[in-house]
Amino acid sequence: MKKIIIGLSLYLLSMMSTLAQSQHTISGYLKDANNGEALIGATVYIQELANGTTTNAYGFYSITLPAGTYHLKFQYIGFDDLQREIKLEKDMKLNLELKPENTRLQEVVVTDKVPDENVRNTEMSVSKLDINTITSMPAFAGEADIIKSIQFLPGVSTVGEGGSGFNVRGGNVGQNLVLLDEAPVYQSSHLFGFFSVFNPDAVKDVKLYKGGIPAKYGGRLSSILDVRMKEGNNKKFNVSGGLGTVFSRLAVEGPLKKDKASFIVAGRRSYADLFAKAFTDILEDGAALYFYDLTAKANVKFSDKDRLYLSGYFGRDVFKFDSRQGFNWGNNTATLRWNHVYGNRLFSNISAYYSNYDYGFQFGESDIDKYDWKARVITYNFKPEFTLFINATNELTFGGEAILYRSEPGNAISVSNGVSTNIGLEKRNAFEGALHVGYDEKITDRLSMHCGLRFSYFNYFGGTVYHYDHTTPGTQKPLVGITSKGDQESIANYWNLEPRSSFRYQLTPTASIKGSYNRMVQYIHLISNTTASTPIDIWQPSTNNIEPQKADQVALGYFQNFRKNRYEFSAEVYYKWTQNQIDYIDGADLFINRFIESQILSGRGRAYGLELYGKKNRGRLTGWISYSLGKSELKVDGINFGNDVTNRQGQWYPTRFDQRHNLKIAAFYELTPRISLSANFSFVSGTPTTFPTDRLAIQGYAVPYVSDNKRNNVRIPNYHRLDVSVRFNNIWRGRRGRSGEDNLTIAIYNAYARQNPFSIYFSQEIDNRPTAGTPVNTRAQQLAIVGTLIPSISYNFKF
């Protein structure tokens, strides 16, 4: 291994030094001329080479070429092209601002010049959504929602309305790394899963990696959702906001110093409770139900080579049923980033962030009888990252990551009749480190590749060590001993090599095939055995008893654009093998349990599927169709073991989020310059569930029994839904000389009011109290979380 790294470094160094003599670098930043926002993923195309590069997440590009005269074309979706002729005789800087296309107020990009990046780059299994598309989609309660929008992309799904988070390629909710300006957001939902925590007013760009994940990302098995916040307008002050059915929003952005420094502050609060208070008294004596979030960011450009960013997110959900009882959860994140360009070719970003996810609840009507539980996960991270733009065809990315986790799974007291007991759990500490290197090379005109390697290390340290024995799978592991380690002493440590690679082979100028392989390792685990993941689920580090989860994924794809990139098409197949997947013993006690490791089972998983995606980029009608065919299964000893009651060896069973067919359509139609229509349609196969076969008469209860101990042996009916919206632009603003823009949006979620099943459950009748000697009635109930159509109206403005 060492030899390979040294060899590779020498090769790169020699290549750079020989090339450097005759070559020069052109580098700079691309920005939006209107507001100074960096343009992420804009194309820099060199006509002489019929080749080019793209800007990075900070809008930076760098190309090294032999001396000469070149014609450069700078392109970005929705912006006018910019052409420059340059005489490259020495290293030069070229910072440019692109002007948005001077067309109507545009929600959805209807441009004539869509670059064919999707076909040309090595990235695959990646989906991007720009914020304009997200805000144009008809949304639940009219609130534009990033998490809901990405569920319209291939390979992404959810267990249903109300479930937090999302599932990617058959992985669970806890296997997604959600990053907001690089800081992890542990809980991406407000009010369970109804709304996501990202304020669309403050978000610039959303990118989801489902496969072919670059080596700079790690720590989760299924996906990376990289959400980038706006930097704030550095030219003039802007106020934007909206009045919706659920939230009201306000964002202010502007220059701190023109072209040098800017800020954005965006806030939202739900106001259902304020309405409710006016009409009913049930929310008296301190009862509350609300959520809010505040997103803020500032950046300063110190010099052409240095830029500093500070961003933060503060959000909370509060749910109280009187002044003393209730629960709440919230994320706080803060990120400090420093961009520096060494010379012209080495771009660095050094980030430090802090993330605190805390949640808790309180019960009890007085101080002498109460139950108070608080938990949190604090993450400190330091992440230097470097990109070396070697020449027009080679790029090297390297860096590292050091993460310290402090998990406090339960600071809890129980007070009973005045006697207080600390039922809290010990803090858990862990360190996760990583070194990564990634190399991009355009080998020939047709073939380019990315290869990368991530070395990850995890150390769980300090505190009590629990030792368990093996037992019949599926039952609680017996405790055989408890020992203790010093504060800095390691309890368990793991290291892994995670290779990442992908290639692209250009078949024709408009078609390519791509392939990728990646290994991902996950060291902290979301512990949840409920139907949907909930905000009070626990994050558990790997320990001496819980091994890190691992996944290997291969994917192969075909990409083609038609009619001058008017239409995009892609097809991908993937296969994913996973190890050390977490499941739970029947009746697992996961809540404030210091013996939680005795409740956890470990098994294997596999997921595979086909994803088709077709998109129309231009015309009055735009939108996309996405179809995923997928399968996701687990094999865990102790679950679904059939008649093997002695060894309880598990057989494969479908995961809760195994959805065979997943069809999504998003369409946008511009009726007139002022009126636009949009519609979404979803069709998803029913999720698996377990049906009983028998009932047992025990102590007057009808206890369900599943023959052969099956798990997820049946499927609930299919889910389908249509949402529509109409938007009227420039109601007040943007007319008769008034500045700014606004719109009024009327949306209907679940337009044909289908009662889509979330779950089917079996129970005995609960309304009537059973009487001795008469049998109880059993029944099956189908639950629709959203049982009707939900109309909404919202007004959005910007000036």
Next chain:
Amino acid sequence: MKKLLYILLVVVGFACESTINPTLENAEKILVIDAWVNQKMERQEIRITRSQSYFDNTQPTKVAGAIVTVEDLNNGAIYTFQEGTDAYFWEPNGTPFGETGHQYRLTVTTNGETFEAQSTLGRHVAIDTIMFHHEEKNLLVREAHYEAEFFATDPTGLGDAYWIKTWKNDQYLGKPGEINIAVDGGFTASQAVDGQVFIQPIRRDLINPLDKVPDKQNEFLPPYLPGDKVYVEIHTIDQQAFDFLWAVYYHTNHPGGLTELFTIPLANAPTNIKNTQGGTTKVAGFFNVAAVSTKAQQLTQEIANQAQQK
């Protein structure tokens, strides 16, 4: 905790439920042994039946001709249960069943196969008092009402588990959601509560029935009003029985609505009954021997007035 579930039920108004009639796989009709024996001075019954198809709403019939005995493994005493009309029974005849701390083995022989289970008779815990609180109208009960609360203290030492049963005006609170179980006076064994007065949710939440106001979706009748009577029993159970009842609670109690987000996958409740000597007949159910303490209290007008003045 229970209140929380009810509030979740109320908050999101657009959820909806419908009763459906799905086709289920064939029932396996396994042997079910329902053997919860206690020290109350009344006929002790063990029911032996076969499981039925899940939607079969008829009373299961007794498996006849079984030989049912319980042996005291500490002193060798044997309690023979006789076959009755719908159960096998044993009469105390002046002496209660069993002794504290002794271990018991149930043996059931039927159709040439023998089934066994063991249970230990736990420590008796007295109910000190039952009191009433006056409550104003709230989100769930939209009129002034009274709530009952009992007090009992868990003896020091881990591993005592309890099943608290409640009757209101002689009617047993037997809804699945009213299964009230505790370990060492707290919710579960994993929480280090011990030797204290039972925690408040156990003392209070689940002995106050919440029954829907007829024809109202989210309104509930007052748990207690002056004149009502409450009667509480604490049955000792062992940890295994606790796990069993915990599973029964989660798999029979589905209030619906948003609470469904928090349900766990359906799985079979654990059993402590084993088919011995390599028999192949599947068996489910549970055997437990319990000490029982009791307390009754009527909400008289006088107590109600006192509660209101507090």
